[in-house]
Amino acid sequence: MAQRETWTSRIGFIFAAVGSAVGLGNIWSFPFQTASNGGAAFLVVYLAAVFLIGFPTMMIEFVIGRRGERNPVEAFKQIGHGQWSFTGGFGLFCSLVTLAFYSVVGGWVLSYILGSATGAYFGDPTTFFGSVAEGPTAIGTHAVFMALTIGIVALGVTDGIERATKFMIPAIIALLVGLGVWAATLDGASAGYSYYLSPDFGVIVENFWSIVPPAMGQAFFTLSLGFSVMIAYASYLGRDDSLPADGGAIVVVNTLIALLAGFVVFPLLSSTIGLAEAGSGGAGTAFIAIASGFGSLPAGEILGISFFVVLLFAALSSSISLLEVPVSYVSENYGYGRSTTAVVLGLGIFLVGVPATFGTTWLDFYNDLVFELLLPVAVLMLAIFAGWIADTDLVDELGRGSSLGSSFATGWLWWVRVVIPIVLLMTLYLGIQSLSEGLSSGAYF
Ligand code: PFF
Numbered sequence: 001m002a003q004r005e006t007w008t009s010r011i012g013f014i015f016a017a018v019g020s021a022v023g024l025g026n027i028w029s030f031p032f033q034t035a036s037n038g039g040a041a042f043l044v045v046y047l048a049a050v051f052l053i054g055f056p057t058m059m060i061e062f063v064i065g066r067r068g069e070r071n072p073v074e075a076f077k078q079i080g081h082g083q084w085s086f087t088g089g090f091g092l093f094c095s096l097v098t099l100a101f102y103s104v105v106g107g108w109v110l111s112y113i114l115g116s117a118t119g120a121y122f123g124d125p126t127t128f129f130g131s132v133a134e135g136p137t138a139i140g141t142h143a144v145f146m147a148l149t150i151g152i153v154a155l156g157v158t159d160g161i162e163r164a165t166k167f168m169i170p171a172i173i174a175l176l177v178g179l180g181v182w183a184a185t186l187d188g189a190s191a192g193y194s195y196y197l198s199p200d201f202g203v204i205v206e207n208f209w210s211i212v213p214p215a216m217g218q219a220f221f222t223l224s225l226g227f228s229v230m231i232a233y234a235s236y237l238g239r240d241d242s243l244p245a246d247g248g249a250i251v252v253v254n255t256l257i258a259l260l261a262g263f264v265v266f267p268l269l270s271s272t273i274g275l276a277e278a279g280s281g282g283a284g285t286a287f288i289a290i291a292s293g294f295g296s297l298p299a300g301e302i303l304g305i306s307f308f309v310v311l312l313f314a315a316l317s318s319s320i321s322l323l324e325v326p327v328s329y330v331s332e333n334y335g336y337g338r339s340t341t342a343v344v345l346g347l348g349i350f351l352v353g354v355p356a357t358f359g360t361t362w363l364d365f366y367n368d369l370v371f372e373l374l375l376p377v378a379v380l381m382l383a384i385f386a387g388w389i390a391d392t393d394l395v396d397e398l399g400r401g402s403s404l405g406s407s408f409a410t411g412w413l414w415w416v417r418v419v420i421p422i423v424l425l426m427t428l429y430l431g432i433q434s435l436s437e438g439l440s441s442g443a444y445f
Contacts, residue, residue: 007236012162014246016321017224017233019165021254022172023318024105025222027311029367030258031265031286033218035278037211040199043262045211047255049219053423055251056415057225057379060386062243063397064088065234071329072228075235081389087381091228092326094374096345098227099322100353101366103149106315107141107357108133108287109308115291116304122295126273129284129291138357143350149319150346153327154339158320161313168313169253175307176260179293183267192270195278196262213431216423217371222254224321226378232325242402265289283360283367323349358445365444372431380424387417 007013034042068075072088111132115121121128132138152161183189204211220226234243268289269278278285294304323346331341356363386394399409438444 006238010238010241010246013233013237013241014249015165015169016162017230017246017250018169018253019162019314019317020224020229020233020321021222021250021318022165022169022257023314024102024109024311025218025318026254026258027172027176027261027314028105028283028286029218030222031261031289032281032283033214034196034262035265035269035275035285036282037214038203038207039195039266039275040197041203041207042211042215043196044199044204045208045215046218049215050223050251050255053216053379053420054219054223054225055247056412056420057220057382058223058230058247058251059243059398059412060382060394060416061225061228061230062234062237062247063394064382064386064390065231066237066239066243067393067397068231069235071235071332072231072325073329073333075231076385079390079393081385084381084385084389087378087385088228088231090381091226091231091378092329094370094378095227095229095322095326096349097352097366097374098221098370099149099319100349101356101363101370102315102319102322103146103350104138104142104353104356104363105283106145106149106312106319107138107143109312109315110141110144111137112287112291113305113308113312116294116301116308119295119301121291122300125288125291125295126284129288133284133287133363134357134359139354142353142357145315145319146346146350146353148316149323150342152316152320153323153346154342156338158324161317161320164313165317168310168317169257171306171310172257172314173260175303175310176257176264179290179303179307180260180263182297183264183271183293186267186271188271189267190270191275192266192268195270195275196266209430210434213372213376213427213434216427217368217375217431220375220379221371222258223251224318226375226382227322227325229321229325232328233321238401240401242404243398243400244402244404244408261286264293268293283363361444365438368431368435368438368444372435373428376424376428376431380421380428383416383420383424387413387421 064075068078070078073085076085076088265286272292294300297303327342331338356366395409395413399406
């Protein structure tokens, strides 16, 4: 059998994974979730979710992928547990549902590139958001974003985008740092920082049960976990790379970019529309805040264009991973051509996403469905599989190439066996409760 390709370098793998992880989740979703769920209280629970649950979950996907050396469905067969391949399949399904609304938000970014060039949002960022986030404009930009994603995947030029990540990540960091420094000079910035950074432990305790599901969902979403994407990427990893070291680098860079976005958004919010508004600003929070910043800067057009173009690249390097992995699976397994598969699946997903342009509460529904139901289910299945079904092969796989020693791998195994399932069962219970409350109270539609 032909030798399977591997990443040409360890850095290549890290960049592709970072390209998938860093996206709208960091710059749109993170500030928006933080603002709507109590600010710093959310931040604390979110950071705990990223490091205590997200990182070990990333190791689950990495060991399955590297040991399986196949696509996310076949990988389970390869490691001797074909009955569990539905777990990989479920991740692919989550990718497709997520892409449906991700592309709608990607469309907003396109409108903001144009709006920066013409200065359309400079006067009234809130009204501008309303005019591009729903209705015909939103359907049009959703179509364009989806067409770009399909085009890149169909032509098989995803490498190009992933290579672009090498430039994009530093560019995003530089732009966010620049904006953050400027935002610090605004009147009222300090109220923004304290909302973002000083947790009131009373608030955490009081709202703990309502913070956990969105914080956990945000952690999985931002790290691209539960979507089988990391299983697919890790299947190309060399035998001797250290999984905890690579995963650690990905988690740290990804978290840093989200935190930086908060340093821009919160001072801006407190000095412009006000923090009270921020919480209820919903999905528009980050867009409105950032846009109002550019509106009041001297070279606002240029800065706006650069920022939203970089954000577009970040969004595309994530959206292509959402489409690429299901497309490769379907075309490899059922023998359809790659481009045909990309077009057919992409068109279907476009249609599924259309209702998310009816209004931001519809988009909230897709978001909550993925965050509060699909992702916890996907990760719960992965944890049960890795902890209780797969044999110790997976534990050995975690130790391979790593200098952390076998006690790290054993500690991980017990964490995956006991802690992650308990936390996820609880999250799932709360998530289902909040989803059904939303549905019965008419909060979505
Ligand atoms: N992690 C991406 C973000 O934060 O924007 C979203 C995402 C991309 C999730 C790819 C899952 C995935 F497979």
